[in-house]
Amino acid sequence: MSDPLLGLPDVERLVVDHLRYRPELINVTVDNRVPPGFDGTTNTVLVSRMGGAWVDDEHLDKPLLELEIYGPDKPTAHVTSIAVREALLQARGTTYGTAFVSDVVETEASRWYPDYNRPAGARYRTIVQLNVRPAPPAA
Numbered sequence: 605m606s607d608p609l610l611g612l613p614d615v616e617r618l619v620v621d622h623l624r625y626r627p628e629l630i631n632v633t634v635d636n637r638v639p640p641g642f643d644g645t646t647n648t649v650l651v652s653r654m655g656g657a658w659v660d661d662e663h664l665d666k667p668l669l670e671l672e673i674y675g676p677d678k679p680t681a682h683v684t685s686i687a688v689r690e691a692l693l694q695a696r697g698t699t700y701g702t703a704f705v706s707d708v709v710e711t712e713a714s715r716w717y718p719d720y721n722r723p724a725g726a727r728y729r730t731i732v733q734l735n736v737r738p739a740p741p742a743a
Contacts, residue, residue: 613703613736615667619651619692621700626691632684644725647684648674656733665703665736668711670729678716678726685714685728692732699739707735 656667675681712731
């Protein structure tokens with residue numbers, strides 16, 4: 605039998621689901637996989653865990669996540685990146701399945717980051733760190 609305190613939640617899916625259903629991002633594709641035929645010109649957010657650590661004594665996962673925000677042009681991608689930032693910061697204090705997001709910290713603010721593999725599109729990039737604990741039992 606596994607220890608429920610050691611199980612790491614799928615933080616990529618947590619962030620994808622949190623952003624995907626936000627009204628301000630209704631016309632934005634949010635996923636942790638590149639959509640088929642993606643050329644960087646559609647409003648898209650790609651979420652990838654890029655590191656972080658489990659702090660055993662605190663039962664705390666501190667994942668680092670990279671968010672790549674694409675759009676058809678630089679102004680559109682920038683507006684989307686601001687909306688993503690605001691929406692993601694609102695994940696503080698939320699529960700996702702068996703995980704509780706106790707904090708969201710922007711470790712690298714949204715910045716212009718051209719994608720030379722998809723030169724027709726415009727891309728911004730940001731890095732965030734979440735603090736994720738096991739959710740408290742339901743009352």
